Amino acid sequence: MPPGGVVPKRKKRANREIRVSDPIGVIDDNLRENTVILFVDVIGASEVSNHLSVSDYKDFVQEFRKVFESACNKYFDNWLKDLEKDEEYHYSARGDEGILLIYPRDETEDPSSLIDIAINIALDLKRSWLLSTHNLSNVTNGIVPIELAVGIHVGHTYLGEDRKPDGYAINLAKRVESFSRTGQYTHIFVSETAHGFLNRLADEKTYLFDEPKSLTAKGFSREIRAFEVMHHFLPTDWTDGVEEPAQNPYSNVLLQVPSKEDIKVLRSALKLNPTNIWLAEECIRAYMLYSFKQLSEKEREQPDKLRAAYEEAMEIISYLSQGDQRDPGVLMIKGLIHGEAYDFKQENACYEQAREFKRQVSILDWYQGYALSYEIWYEIGGERLAEKEIRKLTRDSIIPCKSARLTANEIGERIEKATTLLARAAESARWAAWIHYTYGCELVMWGDNVQRDKGISEIDTACRLLEDVKVDIPNERYLTKVKNDPKIKLLLK
Secondary structure, three states, X not given: OOOOOOOOOOOOOOOOOOOOOOOOOOOOOOEEEEEEEEEEEEOOHHHHXXXXXXXXXXXXXXXXXXXXXXXXXXXXXXOOOOOOEOOOEEEEEEOOEEEEEEOOOOOOOOOHHHHHHHHHHHHHHHHHHHOOHHHHHHHHOOOXXXXXXXXXXXEEEEEOOOOOEEOHHHHHHHHXXXXXXXXXXXXXXXXHHHHHHHOOOOXXXXXXXXXXXXXXXXXXXXXXXXXXXXXXXXXXXXHHHHHOHHHOHHHHHHOOOOOHHHHHHHHHHXXXXXXXXXXXXXXXXXXXXXXXXXXXXXXXXXHHHHHHHOHHHHHHHHHHHOOOOOOHHHHHHHHHHHHHOOOHHHHHHHHHHHHHHOOOHHHHHHHHHHHHHHHHHHHOOHHHOOHHHHHHOOHHHXXXXXXXXXXXXXXXXXHHHHHHHHHHHHHHOOOOHHHHHHHHHXXXXXXXXXXXXXXXXXXXXXXXXXXXXXHOHHHOHHHHHHOOOHHHHHHOO
């Protein structure tokens, strides 16, 4: 999407703090209900030990432990800093493996946001591990980096006398981690249970999953299904987070701008394995963060400057989209890069191609509707309009700006299509707050009185699903027509 300052941003993350103050269950003091469990292990650690001296292998293991603990610290010390370690979360590393546990408030709390945290920690862990001393040496010598296997599950755990967690859920999480070694993409697997909870996540997911895989685990009588994280990408409001990291602890973790040296390592690693989806998308992510940061505020408003800045990222995703890796996720990421440089026609073409695969339909509906909405706003010069002019806008009174490439009729057709796509996305993604919010804004902007009322209800739904949504309402120019509505005013209290 176009960077902030040119067209209105629909979403901006607040300083989101998850307060987990009472992890104790209702059955006994040692029960932790719906604990989110993450296991991580170094793939091929035994082989590494065969090629290193005892002293060097000890350093290797120590580095893994530091990387794991640092990845956890980034979230719990910088973002969820009010949580009490060991009572509300716990992580530790021993040898070449680590474990993280996050305890919900009580048995009624939905753990979806905690599962989302665990997945983002896993992605950040992989990123940091790739840049570790041992992997840096491997990449320099033309050796493929050593991977990590991650398994995530959610279930009940019990604390023994030594406060060590135990139970069926712990064992299952470990089996999912072991199975993740067979993965083809990130080697981050979540159990079917954890994946199901994520359907209730109100916030935006910045990752997509592969089709489920079945595993037969030792000690389990039934077949178990798990999902691998297949794609990962930047959130829709990432440009805001790059510019305001101090005000947004979540962005401090998720949107850290890499150094030139980090990008060089990532690119060298990708050359060793050019079809590695995770490495390719990590390079794309790094290039976009770094390149955007280097642009001046004025340059960020110029499509040609943005296209040049994202040239490396586009080169990588174009390569993937021409090979066997071509799938809805690859095409969606390609569309997002086009959108950041105002290439709306190319962006929508990518989304249409992605539909041929018949997967990830709701998120594609949202992204395409979102893209069309931005194109409409851009074509009418919405950011330069005064509030009184915005209040008078209707579908019948559309006037393209001087630099517009579309006629009034074409803009009207895009409004119709955007509204249809967003309505379909909202219907199929009941708990996705930002989808409801985007749909509501579109109805308020272009709908009749009945549709505006519907739009206000959609925005209200979004705010009830996720408090972060309220942060964006005061600055949302799309809501100029209804800023004085009692329901909107109530949301801002």
